Amino acid sequence: MAYRDMVKAREYRTGYYEKRKLTGLCVCCHKRMAINGMVLCPDCRDNRAAYSAARYDHLKREGICLTCQSEPALPGRVCCAACRDWNTQYARRIRDRRAAEGRCSRCGRKLPADYGYKACPICREKQRQYRRRYEERQREREARPGD
Numbered sequence: 001m002a003y004r005d006m007v008k009a010r011e012y013r014t015g016y017y018e019k020r021k022l023t024g025l026c027v028c029c030h031k032r033m034a035i036n037g038m039v040l041c042p043d044c045r046d047n048r049a050a051y052s053a054a055r056y057d058h059l060k061r062e063g064i065c066l067t068c069q070s071e072p073a074l075p076g077r078v079c080c081a082a083c084r085d086w087n088t089q090y091a092r093r094i095r096d097r098r099a100a101e102g103r104c105s106r107c108g109r110k111l112p113a114d115y116g117y118k119a120c121p122i123c124r125e126k127q128r129q130y131r132r133r134y135e136e137r138q139r140e141r142e143a144r145p146g147d
Helices: 006-023 042-062 081-100 121-143
Strands: none
């Protein structure tokens, strides 16, 4: 059934998707039952994973941005400058919003009142461990002769 009105077409597809999801049918092939808690059957899930992996490899090999898939990626990166800037701004907005709400700026957990830090104890410990490993690797690189 062809729709001229794109809004109606989207509503129709969404309704169809939701019906299949509720009945437990695969929303892709509409033939087999989906895996518990998923919307795809095992075959469609495997096919989609294989396609995604192949697409990722192709884009990375060709040096195309993995986010927008249209612009060339920056040298040594997987995204273009515009997507990198957008992602940076997005992460900053989330971090600032969480801090304003009194939550951990990294994971979003509620912080104790008058805690004094922007990150929760769990995230702070993870950051300490990461920093130690990073500094150890840096010292090892500096100690290696010939680099």
